[in-house]
Amino acid sequence: MVRPQDPSKFREKPVSFVRRSGRMTPSQIKAWDDHEAKYVLDVDHGATVTGVADHVRLDPEQIFGRSAPLIVEIGSGQGHAILHASAAHPEKNFLAVEVFRAGLARTIIRAEKGGITNLRLAEVNAPELLEKALAAEVVDELWVFFPDPWAKVRHQKRRLVDADFARIAAGSLKPGGVLRLATDWEEYAEQMREVLDAAPGFRRGFEGEWAERYDGRVLTAFEKKGADKGRAIRDLSYVRD
Template sequence: MPEEPADDAPSFRKQPVSFVRRSGRMSDAQERAWSELAPRYAFDVPRDIASTSVHPDARLIPAEVYGRTAPLMVEIGSGQGHAIVSAAAARPDVDFLAVEVFRAGLARTMLDADRAGVRNLRLVEANAPEVLERLLPEGAADEVWVFFPDPWHKSRHNKRRLVKEGFGATAGRALRDGGLLRLATDWEDYALQMREVLDAEPEFERAFDGGEDAWAPRFDGRAMTAFERKGIAKGREIRDLTYRRVARG
């Protein structure tokens, strides 16, 4: 993993990003995925300054990209694509959008999607908040998924976490009224932060039962991945949260 820049280093963005860009050498198969499969699966994002930024005028219009009108599920931080490829294969009537900055992971996603014959999936290589704030039209998504985001477990790095104060406005812009925000993590303190943040955000209300300390039931549409199994094997409890977008105005 590349060395993280110092906290006082110059930045192209006003806010810290929630990732470290991984740019290691890709395999021949992954290189072929980008050259042969990207025209089918990858949305070519107009850039701003940084390589993973989104130009302020860029827009992804789902009906144009997918060639139809259908519910849209957006996964933030799709990794190697195991969860979203499985979901897209199981629900061909729904459109799926994978958002990730890890190029090798996106390549693996394309390879697995092509192997499974999945055609209702598109990929975006970009900083997730900019996708939610700029690239997608307001209210375009039926669901936004945030499964196992980087916990940035050192306290001095917590500011880099994706789900923090203000995330409600970011995710809420992209979701339609009544749309769902689904989250899962195997880090207890991050789960507690997610719940505290989203309980306070005016854009969302809980979509699960129980008292103040409750968690949502496991989302059946989330495939059990090797990453999740690894967390369980280490004794970490998986905690789910589900929130509903409050009607605008």
């Protein structure tokens, strides 16, 4: 359960999201109440609402009850991409990290309907989970699909993909693991590419300007909306050395 935030304490680093606490529908509330224990990791948040306390350690083998490739999606939204992937690949383990509870509740509803058992959810700030709670080099793939572009110049310092995130991502991925990214915001795509081209521990997993569209990413309404507005969808992939 999320604890109320202590207003006297603040994060050492800015977060890359806005906490959305919009009202959930009755069906979402019921899904959360009925199935939270089954899907949502019980994480001590410490002093912040979506933080990860320093002592938290998560063991994927213990969480899933098996040893299998681990795919982590940062900012899973309503879960479209990770639900599609977890259903298509029952031999893999999937962890969706999202701070928007209504989105997680929708993911639970669809997971229950689909009988998906290889998916877990975390209602936390993703970089903190990767850096504090998971052991180094345990993630096989890390997905960042359509993160908030923070379009206004004065807000761009809040963007997720920066040098510090690249450091955290490199530390969490296994050698040979893949960081996959996608955005419909051209300038952010260019920034991502610049950051990751310069990041220690990564090499490009594509040739030319952009990666081919990742065929494991289901086409969502959000992506279609961006394309309909004439925005080019840019994919990137980087391999951990």
